[in-house]
Structures are given as C-alpha cells and as structure tokens.
Amino acid sequence: MIAEVATSDKIVVEKSTVPCGTADNLREVFSSLARPGLRFDILSNPEFLAEGTAVNDLLAPDRILIGSLGDARALEAAEALADIYAAWVPRERVITINLWSSELAKLAANCMLAQRISSINSLSALCEATGADVDELAHAVGQDRRIGTRMLKASAGFGGSCFKKDVLSLVYIAESHHLPEVASYWKRIVDINEYQKDRFAKRITRCLYNSLTNKKITVLGFAYKKDTGDTRESAAITIIGHLIAERARVAIYDPKVEEHQIVRDLQQVHKPEAVAERVSVCEDSYSACADACAVVILTEWDEFKTDHLPEKAPRPRHLMETPLASTSHAMSDDSLSDHSKMETGSSSGEENDAVLNGLASTLSTSDTAESMSQLTVSGKHRLDWARVASAMRRPRLLFDGRNIVQPDKLAALGFRVHCIGKMKQHFEL
Ligand SMILES: NC(=O)c1ccc[n+]([C@@H]2O[C@H](COP(=O)([O-])OP(=O)(O)OC[C@H]3O[C@@H](n4cnc5c(N)ncnc54)[C@H](O)[C@@H]3O)[C@@H](O)[C@H]2O)c1
Numbered sequence: 001m002i003a004e005v006a007t008s009d010k011i012v013v014e015k016s017t018v019p020c021g022t023a024d025n026l027r028e029v030f031s032s033l034a035r036p037g038l039r040f041d042i043l044s045n046p047e048f049l050a051e052g053t054a055v056n057d058l059l060a061p062d063r064i065l066i067g068s069l070g071d072a073r074a075l076e077a078a079e080a081l082a083d084i085y086a087a088w089v090p091r092e093r094v095i096t097i098n099l100w101s102s103e104l105a106k107l108a109a110n111c112m113l114a115q116r117i118s119s120i121n122s123l124s125a126l127c128e129a130t131g132a133d134v135d136e137l138a139h140a141v142g143q144d145r146r147i148g149t150r151m152l153k154a155s156a157g158f159g160g161s162c163f164k165k166d167v168l169s170l171v172y173i174a175e176s177h178h179l180p181e182v183a184s185y186w187k188r189i190v191d192i193n194e195y196q197k198d199r200f201a202k203r204i205t206r207c208l209y210n211s212l213t214n215k216k217i218t219v220l221g222f223a224y225k226k227d228t229g230d231t232r233e234s235a236a237i238t239i240i241g242h243l244i245a246e247r248a249r250v251a252i253y254d255p256k257v258e259e260h261q262i263v264r265d266l267q268q269v270h271k272p273e274a275v276a277e278r279v280s281v282c283e284d285s286y287s288a289c290a291d292a293c294a295v296v297i298l299t300e301w302d303e304f305k306t307d308h309l310p311e312k313a314p315r316p317r318h319l320m321e322t323p324l325a326s327t328s329h330a331m332s333d334d335s336l337s338d339h340s341k342m343e344t345g346s347s348s349g350e351e352n353d354a355v356l357n358g359l360a361s362t363l364s365t366s367d368t369a370e371s372m373s374q375l376t377v378s379g380k381h382r383l384d385w386a387r388v389a390s391a392m393r394r395p396r397l398l399f400d401g402r403n404i405v406q407p408d409k410l411a412a413l414g415f416r417v418h419c420i421g422k423m424k425q426h427f428e429l
C-alpha cells in the first residue's frame with residue numbers, strides 16, 4: 001500500500017514483532033511495487049511495552065532499539081527516528097544496531113522472559129514435591145544480581161498475545177534454518193507452560209476427591225494478567241476448559257472482562273452447549289462465590305489480595321477451650337480429610353463452621369474488626385474475604401493460581417488454601 005501511493009522517498013518503520021528477515025521481504029515488495037527512483041529505508045523499531053503498564057513503558061523505556069541496514073543513508077534514517085525519541089528518552093537508551101539483530105532481539109527478549117516464567121514454574125512443581133517454597137526460592141535466587149527478581153513469579157501459566165506466539169515464532173525460525181536442537185530447546189518453554197496449567201487444573205480435581213461433577217467452583221479473574229481486559233491466551237481459558245470437561249459448574253468474575261468475551265473464549269475450547277450449561281459470569285465476587293466449594297484465583301487483580309487482613313485473626317474465645325489436637329492429624333491429607341467432612345458434616349467440619357461464625361462475632365466487637373472491615377488499601381478496593389468464606393460451602397478450598405494471597409490469613413477465616421509451588425496446605429482448625 002505504501003509502495004503504491006508513495007510519491008517521494010520514505011522511511012518505513014517496523015513496530016510489530018516480526019520474524020527475523022521480514023525487512024528483507026519488505027524491501028523486495030517495495031522494489032517491485034514502488035515507482036522507479038524512490039528510495040525506501042526500512043528500520044526495525046520493535047515495541048517493548050506491556051499491557052497494563054503501557055504508558056509508563058512508553059514514557060520510561062529500558063531501551064529503544066533501532067535496526068537499520070547500516071549504510072550511510074540507512075544510518076541517516078535511523079538518526080531521524082532517534083531524534084523523535086530524543087524528545088523524552090535519554091540518548092544513551094537509544095540503541096542503533098543492525099536490522100536483523102533488532103528483529104531477532106525483540107523475539108529473543110520475549111522468549112527469555114517467557115523462559116524465566118517457565119523456569120520458575122517448573123521449579124514450582126519441584127517445590128511442591130520437596131517442601132520448598134517457590135516464593136522463597138525466587139527471592140533467594142533473585143538476590144543474585146546476575147539473575148534478578150523480576151519475571152520470577154510462579155503462576156498457573158503465562159498468557160497474553162505475545163509470549164506463546166513469539167516463542168513459537170523463534171521455534172519456526174530455528175527449524176527453517178535447520179537447527180532442530182535450538183527449536184526443541186525453545187519449544188519446551190511452551191510445553192512447560194501447558195504442563196503448568198494442566199497440573200494446576202488436576203490439583204483442583206484431586207483436592208475435590210477426583211470428581212467435580214456439579215460442584216460449584218468460582219474463578220476469580222479471567223484476564224491474562226491484572227490491569228487489562230485482554231484475554232488472549234489467558235491461562236483461565238485452558239484451566240476453566242478442564243473444569244468444564246470435568247462437569248463442574250463454574251462461576252466467573254473478572255472486573256474488566258465482559259461476559260460475551262468470556263463466553264466467546266470458552267467456546268474456543270468447548271461446545272457452546274457445554275459453556276451455556278456449565279458457566280455463569282457474575283457481576284461481583286460475592287455472588288460468584290455464593291455456595292461454591294472452591295475458589296480459584298487466576299488473575300492477580302489487587303482487589304483479591306489480603307493485605308487488608310490482620311496478620312493473625314483472633315480465634316473465637318469459646319473455641320480456645322476446645323481440644324483441637326485430636327482432629328489435626330486427620331487434616332493432613334489434602335483430599336481424604338476434606339472428603340469425610342464434606343460428605344458427612346463430621347464434628348471437625350462443624351468446628352470449622354463454628355470457628356468462622358465465632359470469628360464473625362468476635363470481629364464485630366474487637367479492635368481487629370476495624371482493620372478487617374477496612375476494605376481499601378491506599379484507596380483501592382479489597383475483597384471482604386470473611387464474607388466470601390461465610391457464603392461458601394465446605395471445604396472452602398482456595399486455589400491461588402497467582403500466589404497473591406497470604407495463606408495463613410485466609411486459613412484463619414476457615415479457608416483451606418493451596419498455592420503454587422508450596423507443599424503445605426494452609427488451614428486452621
Ligand atoms: N499488545 C501488546 O502489548 C504488544 C506489545 C509489544 C508489541 N506488540 C506487537 O504489536 C503487534 C500488534 O499487537 P496487538 O496486540 O495490537 O495485536 P492485535 O491483534 O490487536 O492487532 C493486530 C492488527 O493487525 C491486523 N493484521 C493482522 N494480520 C494482518 C495482515 N497480514 N495484514 C494486515 N493487517 C493484519 C489485525 O487485523 C489487527 O488489526 C504484534 O506484532 C505484537 O506482537 C504488542
């Protein structure tokens with residue numbers, strides 16, 4: 001299009017993430033379609049902003065890459081583009097490199113970011129098996145400045161329109177250059193991501209006694225990350241797909257994703273009838289959680305955090321006198337003990353309810369009640385987890401697919417909390 005309408009020399013800037021070598025293809029297109037005598041300088045200037053932080057990323061980028069062919073004329077074009085950025089970006093952050101390095105650097109950056117997440121996620125499986133804690137591990141490892149702490153948050157899997165696409169693009173490039181070992185190395189990043197989502201979904205099923213049929217499970221968060229309504233490649237799509245396949249009833253709440261988008265996404269992985277029958281999209285967390293036996297956090301929205309809850313909620317006085325030791329051993333296995341309580345309403349299950357009810361009455365009179373009902377942090381809304389707990393059914397499981405809650409605080413409210421990369425199941429009697 002540009003080639004066909006241009007009547008003077010042009011600088012053409014590639015902003016999109018493209019396979020390495022695209023600039024060459026563009027040059028061929030321009031030379032075959034453009035008017036004779038016109039010159040087109042193609043520059044690679046990949047975009048590094050992330051959704052949710054786009055404005056900040058634009059205003060204060062780590063670096064600006066400008067790739068050019070490197071001849072005198074191309075360097076002049078690169079300089080013209082660099083001058084635009086000079087209005088707000090320090091010159092030393094504008095890196096001028098060759099065209100192919102720039103195209104490949106964008107892909108490589110995303111692949112290496114995705115690789116870090118798959119690395120920590122693969123380690124999260126090991127943490128669950130060994131008793132290590134993945135957040136402690138990430139912190140300890142990240143203190144080495146050569147490694148750093150960012151992009152090391154274990155999760156139920158990365159999503160977004162870029163990571164999977166760009167890793168697979170690199171895989172394709174490696175294959176087309178006859179580098180199968182390189183291709184298979186990078187392919188594993190995506191494989192581990194699929195494994196992580198699958199593992200998380202299976203853990204939910206396992207903790208609900210290997211049957212989800214007609215059990216209500218609430219999903220909090222559908223976007224691929226917080227502060228965006230984008231759902232492309234969201235881990236929620238795959239994980240909810242598993243829940244639907246297991247015939248659960250799934251209630252979904254996300255503060256930014258519209259119902260029609262959720263339905264459309266789920267219809268990619270399931271028949272429309274199954275989605276219509278098994279999925280409901282709710283206006284708020286409380287209606288989504290009512291009567292659910294499990295809550296699953298899939299997006300790290302701030303409103304789901306527990307930083308407004310007191311460090312340790314007071315145990316109701318009447319339960320202080322109750323001998324608790326006798327039941328504690330029965331709670332150590334994450335499936336059997338819950339099973340007996342849910343099916344039979346055994347005494348320990350009733351004690352759990354008593355804890356919750358007692359807690360509610362204690363909270364209404366104690367000082368802690370004030371901090372507990374303080375549902376904003378720095379002016380931002382927080383979920384009333386005590387209200388959620390009282391609206392749920394036993395065993396009140398909570399699966400934190402983003403490791404954003406403080407498990408002990410929720411355990412004090414009667415939840416049984418499962419986190420990524422932590423063997424310990426958090427609950428109180
Ligand atoms: N979304 C981000 O946060 C982000 C950040 C950095 C870089 N990028 C890159 O920017 C580009 C656009 O991303 P986006 O999130 O806006 O994607 P998008 O899917 O929202 O937009 C892509 C647009 O390109 C159009 N399109 C696709 N193929 C085309 C073709 N062959 N010819 C003409 N038009 C075509 C689509 O119709 C769509 O309007 C991608 O290369 C992406 O990797 C995106």
Ligand SMILES: O=c1ccn([C@@H]2O[C@H](COP(=O)(O)OP(=O)(O)O[C@H]3O[C@H](CO)[C@@H](O)[C@H](O)[C@H]3O)[C@@H](O)[C@H]2O)c(=O)[nH]1
Nearest residue numbers: 047048049050051117151152153155158159160162224225
């Ligand atoms: O420690 C982390 C960090 C992120 N994620 C997940 O990874 C995905 C991607 O997150 P993020 O990188 O913040 O968002 P994107 O908007 O996809 O941005 C990436 O993709 C863009 C498009 O290419 C690039 O421009 C950005 O630099 C690159 O960060 C999301 O699902 C996150 O929840 C984790 O699981 N753990």
